[in-house]
Amino acid sequence: MEINVVENVLKLNDEIAQLNRSMLRDAGTACLNLMGSPGSGKTLLLEKTLSALRDEMRIGVITGDLTTTRDATRLAAHCEHVSQINTGKGCHLDANQVRQGMATMPLDELDLLIIENVGNLICPIGFDLGQTVKVGLFSVPEGDDKPAKHPYVVLEAGVLLLNKMDLLPYVPFDMDLFLADIRAIREDVPIMKISAASGDGLDGWFNWVKRLVGSEVGELLET
């Protein structure tokens, strides 16, 4: 009974996610779903990304948080189209919330929609939002054991980022273990080491985003 309800909730979410996906495809808009722990650096990464790419492509952002509009305020300095979704006690964004966020934007005019999910390395993974690609964000001070302890984000992501590389000298972090744990789960997923704070490695990330946006809609990674 309880399981049926959970299945139904996920089924309904998946149906709305497919509608979102169709709308994005019709508009020719690529869509990233960025997921990571609280404090992994999602918002700073987006600030840097918006700032670097705003002259090359038109970007909209939907950002999820339990409370506060602090992230939206930060992002609005770099982006005309920002929609804040407050989930209350909700631990993830769902497809219907994203649909409501999309309705506030001129989707046809956007090349890229970035969804900054709620800071949580578990629950967001299971909810399809209609994105083109899921992006998994780890950070150095979280520790080298996070891919092994959170394998579902590794399984689902189209690209993995390891942020806060500038803190590597100050914390214990076994890079070989971190990479080996990922490779034990996924052999093929790209892994980029970055520091949103210092800017190191961000060019590779920007190029990845540009390739995604430049690809034909029919070639989008998730369909």
Add this chain to the structure above:
Amino acid sequence: MEINVVENVLKLNDEIAQLNRSMLRDAGTACLNLMGSPGSGKTLLLEKTLSALRDEMRIGVITGDLTTTRDATRLAAHCEHVSQINTGKGCHLDANQVRQGMATMPLDELDLLIIENVGNLICPIGFDLGQTVKVGLFSVPEGDDKPAKHPYVVLEAGVLLLNKMDLLPYVPFDMDLFLADIRAIREDVPIMKISAASGDGLDGWFNWVKRLVGSEVGELLET
């Protein structure tokens, strides 16, 4: 319909939590429910705590993770009674899982049971486990905005810890904002600045734990 089911799940959880609470009270065992983001330093804090207090009190640990037994392996080096609960895709521990973990331990012989919750700053907050006190763990590299963005852990915790103070020189962190955001939600909750890595501030934490364990069962903070 869906809401009713969620309410029933929480009601059942609360009933089992009350049974856990009764068992702990009968055994004279205090119980901490430690909650924090992935990589906030829960396991290292517990390693240091077990190592420092093992000669003064008898401690058991229940540790939750999606997968792997890495935390349990680390903790077992400092503690005879460690129970690992793997939640699969589950984003929090529930009272029934803790009940199963408690069943593996000689509760009557323990002065303190520590529950290390799944790394997640959202979902664990809503699930009573029967603990005496909830402990909320933040860490400096997560950023100064986490109390405002995650107010429910601030509302529920009997004590808040700010870990990784040794990283303060290397990251942007507005301590006044961090503290003011907490005080806007809760005026009374104790806040301790610590570094589990360097040991700074841990004496205050150890003393807090000793006071909790030394208190009469009837004075336990949550009933």
